[in-house]
Amino acid sequence: xxxxxxxxxxxxxxxxxxxxxxxxxxxxxxxxxxxxxxxxxxxxxxxxxxxxxxxxxxxxxxxxxxxxxxxxxxxxxxxxxxxxxxxxxxxxxxxxxxxxxxxxxxx
Amino acid sequence: xxxxxxxxxxxxxxxxxxxxxxxxxxxxxxxxxxxxxxxxxxxxxxxxxxxxxxxxxxxxxxxxxxxxxxxxxxxxxxxxxxxxxxxxxxxxxxxxxxxxxxxxxxxxxxxxxxxxxxxxxxxxxxxxxxxxxxxxxxxxxxxxxxxxxxxxxxxxxxxxxxxxxxxxxxxxxxxxxxxxxxxxxxxxxxxxxxxxxxxxxxxxxxxxxxxxxxxxxxxxxxxxxxxxxxxxxxxxxxxxxxxx
Numbered sequence: 564x565x566x567x568x569x570x571x572x573x574x575x576x577x578x579x580x581x582x583x584x585x586x587x588x589x590x591x592x593x594x595x596x597x598x599x600x601x602x603x604x605x606x607x608x609x610x611x612x613x614x615x616x617x618x619x620x621x622x623x624x625x626x627x628x629x630x631x632x633x634x635x636x637x638x639x640x641x642x643x644x645x646x647x648x649x650x651x652x653x654x655x656x657x658x659x660x661x662x663x664x665x666x667x668x669x670x
Numbered sequence: 671x672x673x674x675x676x677x678x679x680x681x682x683x684x685x686x687x688x689x690x691x692x693x694x695x696x697x698x699x700x701x702x703x704x705x706x707x708x709x710x711x712x713x714x715x716x717x718x719x720x721x722x723x724x725x726x727x728x729x730x731x732x733x734x735x736x737x738x739x740x741x742x743x744x745x746x747x748x749x750x751x752x753x754x755x756x757x758x759x760x761x762x763x764x765x766x767x768x769x770x771x772x773x774x775x776x777x778x779x780x781x782x783x784x785x786x787x788x789x790x791x792x793x794x795x796x797x798x799x800x801x802x803x804x805x806x807x808x809x810x811x812x813x814x815x816x817x818x819x820x821x822x823x824x825x826x827x828x829x830x831x832x833x834x835x836x837x838x839x840x841x842x843x844x845x846x847x848x849x850x851x852x853x854x855x856x857x858x859x860x861x862x863x864x865x866x867x868x869x870x871x872x873x874x875x876x877x878x879x880x881x882x883x884x885x886x887x888x889x890x891x892x893x894x895x896x897x898x899x900x901x902x903x904x905x906x907x908x909x910x911x912x913x914x
Contacts, residue, residue, distance in 0.1 A: 564719065564720070564745055568751060569720075569724055570727075571751060572741075572745075572751045572754060572755065573724075573727055573728045573731045573732065574731060575751065575754075575755040575758075576728070576731065576732045576734075576737070576741060576754065576755055576758040577731035577732050579755055579756075579758055579759035579762065580732050580733070580734050580737060580758060580759075580762045580765070581788070581789060583759075583762060583763050583764075583765050583766040583769065584762075584765045584766075584768075584769045584788045584789065584791045585769070585785060585788040585789070586766070586769070587766055587767075587769035587770035587773050588769045588770075588772055588773045588776065588784050588785075588787065588788045588791075589781060589784055589785060589788065591769075591770055591773045599902065601770075602902050602905065603898055603899065603901075603902050604766070604767035604770065604898075605767065606865070606866065606869045606897070606898040606901040606902065607763075607764050607767060607894060607898050608764045608767065608793070608860050609857065609860040609861065609866045609869050609870045609873070610869050610870065610872075610873035610893070610894040610895075610897040610898045610901070611761070611764055611873070611890065611894045612853055612856055612857040612860060612870070613857060613869075613870040613871070613873040613874040613877070613897070614873045614874065614876075614877035614889070614890050614893040614894045614897065615736065615761075615853055615877075615890055616850065616853040616854065616857060616874065617873075617874030617875070617877055617878050618874075618877050618878050618881040618889065619849075619850060619853075620850070621878055622878060622881055622882065626885065627881050627882055628882075629878070629882060635847070635850060638847065638850075639850065639854060642850075642851055642854050643854050643858070646851075646854050646855040646858050647858055650855075650858070650859070651699075651703075651855070652699070652700070652703040652794065652852065652855045652856075653699065653702050653703030653705075653706065655851050655852075655854065655855040656703065656706045656707055656848055656851045656852060656855075657706060658851070659844070659847050659848070659850065659851030659854070660706065660710075660843055660844035660845060660847050660848055660851060661843070661844055662844065662847075663844035663846065663847035664842070664843050664844030664847075665844075667844070
């Protein structure tokens, strides 16, 4: 990617990342959001993470094909169990990566 | 580094020193957790044809783990600038909620500091700051120190990852799995009750179904909006039964 388009891309990404972080803190410090909107916004993070994660685990290729027994999914199970009990972000990263790396040699 | 200099200056301002120490004590696990993640991001950036300077510049301007991973994979697949910027916006839109909930705790605080803090709000810094706010007073200086320590850890580790990328073969150390492992952990952090688990299942299942029929990444947005809306409806529907 050429330098000028890369700079435009990154500044654009920076702007659209900063605005949602800045606007509520800057303007909403005295105003209350409607309770229904808050309840809806509360469910957005878990929904977006799940929507990003699950298709990456159980689909492969372009166009995507359903593949529930992919190596990604099989490694996700022990990784999930480790994350569930340790609640450790760094530890889970290392465990998941090592399992996936090891699986590459075994299979 | 810069913290040492600030520590020395802090002799004259004891509250500042305690802000620094407390901020760093709260955030250090995230700084450490960012190292493998940042290295992985840097390596993927290198594979997508970016230089260390470009990766560092992106981390400095964007500071968004998952957003940057997705952007780099879209760069590698030759997506347009508009598509990448729009996807980044959608993926990072969740920070709107985090910023909104922090606003409640920092009413009447100087707006410059509010703006400085808001730049450093991502999933992990939000989680740490909110956890501190639950325990007791956590003034904005501590929140800024904590958020920016994580930010610097991210910028440095992504840049270093890109330098080392050319020496690291494809999927060495399972780096390709870093994003998946991060999402698994962050998803677990979000499961604060049955309605969150139900929403996660709806989002995951509908995202898989949509991803099989729709090209591109539109399934992420559609499944998210659908699941959050369904989650609120289910919550409202269950409330009169008194078992929420």
